Amino acid sequence: MPENKSKKIGIIGDVHGEDKRLEESLSVLLNEGCQKIVCTGDIVDGVGCPNRSAKLLQENKVITVRGNHDRWIIENKARHIKKAHSLHDLTVDTLAFLKKLPTQATIDLGEIRILVCHGVGDNDLEKIWPGTDRLKALKSELLDKIISSKRYNYMINGHIHFRTMIHFRKMTLINAGTIAGDFWPGVSILDLETNQVHGYHFKDRKLKPRISRNLSGKNYTIWENTQSFTGNWDPVRLF
Numbered sequence: 493m494p495e496n497k498s499k500k501i502g503i504i505g506d507v508h509g510e511d512k513r514l515e516e517s518l519s520v521l522l523n524e525g526c527q528k529i530v531c532t533g534d535i536v537d538g539v540g541c542p543n544r545s546a547k548l549l550q551e552n553k554v555i556t557v558r559g560n561h562d563r564w565i566i567e568n569k570a571r572h573i574k575k576a577h578s579l580h581d582l583t584v585d586t587l588a589f590l591k592k593l594p595t596q597a598t599i600d601l602g603e604i605r606i607l608v609c610h611g612v613g614d615n616d617l618e619k620i621w622p623g624t625d626r627l628k629a630l631k632s633e634l635l636d637k638i639i640s641s642k643r644y645n646y647m648i649n650g651h652i653h654f655r656t657m658i659h660f661r662k663m664t665l666i667n668a669g670t671i672a673g674d675f676w677p678g679v680s681i682l683d684l685e686t687n688q689v690h691g692y693h694f695k696d697r698k699l700k701p702r703i704s705r706n707l708s709g710k711n712y713t714i715w716e717n718t719q720s721f722t723g724n725w726d727p728v729r730l731f
C-alpha cells in the first residue's frame with residue numbers, strides 16, 4: 493500500500509464510550525484521506541462500550557492520549573459520577589490499553605509540530621478559555637510555557653467538550669470537543685494543505701460536514717498567551 497502523505501489530520505475528541513459514533517468517525521476520517529488520526533482520550537464513562545471503543549482506537553492506530561476519566565477508572569476514583577463505568581466493565585485488554593496511554597503525544601511533520609493532550613500538557617484537568625459572557629477567562633501558566641517554548645505550531649486538546657480554535661501569536665490551539673452527548677457532537681479535520689479546519693457533526697447517527705474555517709484570519713482575536721486573555725472573546729466554533 494502506498495504511504496499516505498496527505499496533510500490531513502483527523503481529530504476525534506473525548507469518546508466517553510461512544511463506540512458506534514467512534515466507528516462512524518473513523519470511517520469518515522479514513523474516507524477523507526487523513527494521514528493520521530488523533531484522539532484526546534476519556535475513552536470511558538458514558539453510555540456506550542468502552543471495550544469496543546478501545547479496540548477501534550487500537551485497530552485503527554489512532555494516536556490516543558489519556559484523559560482524566562481514564563486515569564480515574566485506573567485509580568478506581570470518582571466512580572460515583574453520572575454514567576461512570578466500573579473497573580468490572582473493562583476487559584483485561586482495555587485496562588492494559590488505558591494504563592499504557594501517554595498523557596501527551598507529538599506529531600512531527602517536518603516543519604509542523606503538533607502536541608496532542610487531554611487538558612494542557614501532562615495536566616489532564618487544566619482548562620483554557622479566553623472568556624465570554626457565560627464563562628470567565630481560564631488561564632494556564634503551563635500552556636504559556638508550552639507556547640513560549642515555540643516547539644509546537646498546533647496543540648490539539650479535549651476536556652472542555654467544545655470544538656473551537658484559540659489563536660495565540662506563536663501557536664494555535666484546536667479543541668477537539670467530544671463525540672458524546674447532544675451538544676454538537678462531532679469531529680474535525682486539520683487540513684494543512686488548504687490551511688483550514690473542517691468541522692463535522694452527527695445527524696441521525698451519521699457524520700455530516702458542517703463548517704470549514706481558515707486556520708488564520710484577520711477576524712480572529714490573536715492572544716500573546718493566556719495571561720493576555722481579556723474575558724471578551726467571540727469563540728471560533730468548529731460546529
Ligand SMILES: [Fe+2]
Nearest residue numbers: 506534559651
Ligand atoms: Fe471528557
